[in-house]
Amino acid sequence: MKMKFKSAALLAGLLCMSGATLAEESRIGAWVTPFRQKEIVPVDNKQYKEECGSCHFAYQPGLLPTKSWEKLLDEKALADHFGENAELDADTLKVVRDYAIANAADKSFHKRSRKVAISTEGLEAPLRITEVRYIKRKHHEIPEKMIKGNKDVKSLSYCDACHTQAAKGVFDEDTVKIPNYPDWED
Numbered sequence: 001m002k003m004k005f006k007s008a009a010l011l012a013g014l015l016c017m018s019g020a021t022l023a024e025e026s027r028i029g030a031w032v033t034p035f036r037q038k039e040i041v042p043v044d045n046k047q048y049k050e051e052c053g054s055c056h057f058a059y060q061p062g063l064l065p066t067k068s069w070e071k072l073l074d075e076k077a078l079a080d081h082f083g084e085n086a087e088l089d090a091d092t093l094k095v096v097r098d099y100a101i102a103n104a105a106d107k108s109f110h111k112r113s114r115k116v117a118i119s120t121e122g123l124e125a126p127l128r129i130t131e132v133r134y135i136k137r138k139h140h141e142i143p144e145k146m147i148k149g150n151k152d153v154k155s156l157s158y159c160d161a162c163h164t165q166a167a168k169g170v171f172d173e174d175t176v177k178i179p180n181y182p183d184w185e186d
Contacts, residue, residue, distance in 0.1 A: 037110045042169035045099040051088060052096070057160045059129055060169050061103035062113035067125035069100040082128075112171060130156040142178070152179035 040062040043049050052058040078086045105116040119134035126132050147153050153161045160166040165175045178184055
């Protein structure tokens with residue numbers, strides 16, 4: 001009898017914990033599915049990849065919420081895109097903007113994108129991925145000398161400098177190799 005009670009209590013506890021997780025995710029509109037992926041959807045739009053990737057790493061839309069992409073991919077904002085003129089013709093802008101918004105963090109069911117969405121909820125829309133609380137937290141233990149002081153990295157904005165599979169949307173710690181610091185592990 002005691003064993004049945006313990007099993008029932010354990011099962012109830014697990015269900016409560018699962019319910020809390022589901023409640024948290026459904027609170028922000030996640031699709032709860034057994035096929036949910038861990039990482040971030042890789043960029044699969046040719047025009048987005050060409051336009052954004054011609055100047056910098058073509059960040060996956062799942063690294064920022066919709067509100068950020070709406071601000072970043074505005075005609076006026078693109079005229080002064082972090083000090084550069086990144087203006088696009090109207091048709092190209094529509095394709096790039098629609099793709100980014102459709103695949104934004106808050107619309108994704110991928111686990112890492114969900115974490116980005118949760119960490120930006122209720123806050124001013126971050127314009128840089130390096131301003132996202134979740135991204136900051138994931139990198140907080142890396143000494144500044146290994147990033148800003150590293151000629152092959154320079155900034156957290158160069159995701160693909162350390163994340164060897166960033167283009168595939170994989171940002172696991174297992175795929176990180178910090179240039180000039182081969183033996184470093186956090």
